[in-house]
Amino acid sequence: MRRLIPCWLALALVLSCAAALSAQTARVVSGQVLDRTGKPWVGVTVTIKSETGQTFTLKTDKNGKYTQIGITPGIYSFTVSSPPDNFTYTERRQIGTADETTEDFDFKTLLSQQTAQNAQNEEAQKKQQETANKFKEMQTHFNAGRAALDDADALHKQLLTAPADQKSSLQDKMKTDYQTAITELQQAEQGVQPKDAKNHAVVWANLGEAYRGAGQFDQAVDAYQKATDLAPSTAVYMNLSTALANSAAQQTDPSALASKVTDAGAACDKATALDPTTTAKCWKNIGIVLTNTGHLPEAVTPLQKASDAAPKDAQTWFLLGGALSADITSKQEGTKLTYTFPPGLLDAYQKCMDADPTGPYAAQAKAALDGLNQLSGGVQTSVGEKPQKKKGKS
Numbered sequence: 425m426r427r428l429i430p431c432w433l434a435l436a437l438v439l440s441c442a443a444a445l446s447a448q449t450a451r452v453v454s455g456q457v458l459d460r461t462g463k464p465w466v467g468v469t470v471t472i473k474s475e476t477g478q479t480f481t482l483k484t485d486k487n488g489k490y491t492q493i494g495i496t497p498g499i500y501s502f503t504v505s506s507p508p509d510n511f512t513y514t515e516r517r518q519i520g521t522a523d524e525t526t527e528d529f530d531f532k533t534l535l536s537q538q539t540a541q542n543a544q545n546e547e548a549q550k551k552q553q554e555t556a557n558k559f560k561e562m563q564t565h566f567n568a569g570r571a572a573l574d575d576a577d578a579l580h581k582q583l584l585t586a587p588a589d590q591k592s593s594l595q596d597k598m599k600t601d602y603q604t605a606i607t608e609l610q611q612a613e614q615g616v617q618p619k620d621a622k623n624h625a626v627v628w629a630n631l632g633e634a635y636r637g638a639g640q641f642d643q644a645v646d647a648y649q650k651a652t653d654l655a656p657s658t659a660v661y662m663n664l665s666t667a668l669a670n671s672a673a674q675q676t677d678p679s680a681l682a683s684k685v686t687d688a689g690a691a692c693d694k695a696t697a698l699d700p701t702t703t704a705k706c707w708k709n710i711g712i713v714l715t716n717t718g719h720l721p722e723a724v725t726p727l728q729k730a731s732d733a734a735p736k737d738a739q740t741w742f743l744l745g746g747a748l749s750a751d752i753t754s755k756q757e758g759t760k761l762t763y764t765f766p767p768g769l770l771d772a773y774q775k776c777m778d779a780d781p782t783g784p785y786a787a788q789a790k791a792a793l794d795g796l797n798q799l800s801g802g803v804q805t806s807v808g809e810k811p812q813k814k815k816g817k818s
Contacts, residue, residue: 451521451524452491452495453472453491453519453527454524455490455526455527457488460531460535462532463488464484464486465531466485466486466487467483468488468505469481469482469506470483470502470504471505472500474496480495496519497519497520498518499516499518499519501514501516502517502527562611562612562615565612565615566626566627568608569609569630569631569634570630572602572604572608572634573601573630573633575601576598576637579594579597579601598637603638605630605634606631606640609627609630613631624650624651625650625652625657625660628647628648628650628651628654629647629648629659629660632647632663632667633663636666642671644663644667644671645668645671648661649664652694656694657698658698661694661698662691662709665688665691665692665695665706665709665710668687668691669684669709669710669726672684672722673713673714681722685710685726688726689707689725692707692729703729703730704730704733704737704740708726708727708734711730711744711747714726714747715727715746720749721750723743724748727743727744727747730744731744731775735775737779738783738785738786739776741772741773741779741785742776742788742789744768745769745773745789748765748766748768749769752766765796770796773789773792776789777789
């Protein structure tokens, strides 16, 4: 059964609900506007606009104050304008659920903050431009250094086939190119940003190449090491191993020589860890450097490692044979001088011939093997054939 509510009571309920709703949504926003000197700004217009487009427009009183009622919570755009001063300022602010909210505008403080922000922005732009200029300058020096290296490489190739009367001038030009590359790349390195590890590594790697070409092997080692510390690279580790081998060859102290050769091998191991296909080439390069500089005993181990990795490389076997030959010993027995060969010597020359019977090293290997057999009383051998054991001997 429905109960009827008296009309006066229903009206009272409606008014009560309306009052409660108004109390929940209506807010008072007030504030004070201060001018650029910090004094109350009288008569300026304050416009308050909601996101839905509801707009309130009012002016500040003699104390620079304003008040607006009926503001609901939300985001509003506050615009302070003074047409006589050609001044307009707009800022978005959040109105919360508090019954009263104060929104002041102190243009002395705001102007100070804006000035400081502008100064910061200008400083940031200045630094950004300086960074861009340094990078451009660094790139210019790097390109000049790289061009000098490319020219030096071209001259090196010319030297291989140049007439004898032209070699001296080509060598002088190549030396100049390497020095130019060093100077330009040093300047490029100084222009790289401290945190730019990638470009630091690239410049150091190229600088190592320039030092190595100029014969400054210790400096080359340092440059390559810095490059690999920043960005490990197979190619740079291989270059580092070769530079270490060259540095080793310059040592007069046997222990220093051995230490450098060990370090060169360690660089090869790091190159191999990144790319196993580089093992033979890396160790072979060490062996070539040591062989060319007359350090034959020290070349044996690197060449053995190279031949293990690439057993079909005739050049490696030939070089190994030459390195092992340095360990041949002789002994006077009565009227006869006998020779003792280190293990693997004869086998190295034979494998050189077997690997490439018609190649450029086969004839030299055969001549070396024939000479050794004569010293030991061995038999003749032909290209592609292994030495036959002498009857009656093990």
